Amino acid sequence: xxxxxxxxxxxxxACVCFSVVFQVKxxxxxxxxxxxxxxxxxxxxxxxxxxxxxxPRYFIATVxxxxxxxxxxxxxxxxxxxxxxxxxxxxxxxxGIYQTMVYCIKGDSVMALRQCIFTVGIAGALAIGIVVxxxxxxxxxxxNHMK
Numbered sequence: 001x002x003x004x005x006x007x008x009x010x011x012x013x014a015c016v017c018f019s020v021v022f023q024v025k026x027x028x029x030x031x032x033x034x035x036x037x038x039x040x041x042x043x044x045x046x047x048x049x050x051x052x053x054x055x056p057r058y059f060i061a062t063v064x065x066x067x068x069x070x071x072x073x074x075x076x077x078x079x080x081x082x083x084x085x086x087x088x089x090x091x092x093x094x095x096g097i098y099q100t101m102v103y104c105i106k107g108d109s110v111m112a113l114r115q116c117i118f119t120v121g122i123a124g125a126l127a128i129g130i131v132v133x134x135x136x137x138x139x140x141x142x143x144n145h146m147k
Contacts, residue, residue, distance in 0.1 A: 011039070016030070016036075019086050042065070043057050066084060084130070
């Protein structure tokens with residue numbers, strides 16, 4: 001449990017630093033960093049129902065963090081991407097991309113393909129999670145606007 005807390009806090013601090021680099025202003029920095037904490041915490045906690053599969057864990061974390069980003073955008077009157085781009089950073093499959101390139105350089109095409117497919121699966125889970133939530137939010141907003 002301590003490891004989960006530690007990793008989540010480190011995700012928070014990393015996302016706060018990225019917020020500064022991306023020139024996020026004021027209180028938005030905290031909320032973007034907190035989104036990073038939430039995304040990594042959800043990913044780690046989703047290991048209980050999905051111990052052998054990473055892709056559903058990434059999808060669940062992305063759905064929750066997209067909802068969080070939509071709420072922050074409405075409450076703080078900022079674009080969703082301010083929060084979403086930073087909050088998703090802990091979930092970006094950078095290691096998978098790196099490992100794919102390592103296998104390619106070593107000439108291990110079977111492992112390179114396997115790692116590439118896994119990495120694309122993670123990226124797809126992130127994309128689908130964002131699209132699903134954003135589409136539902138847009139439908140709700142249009143429905144409420146038509147009333």
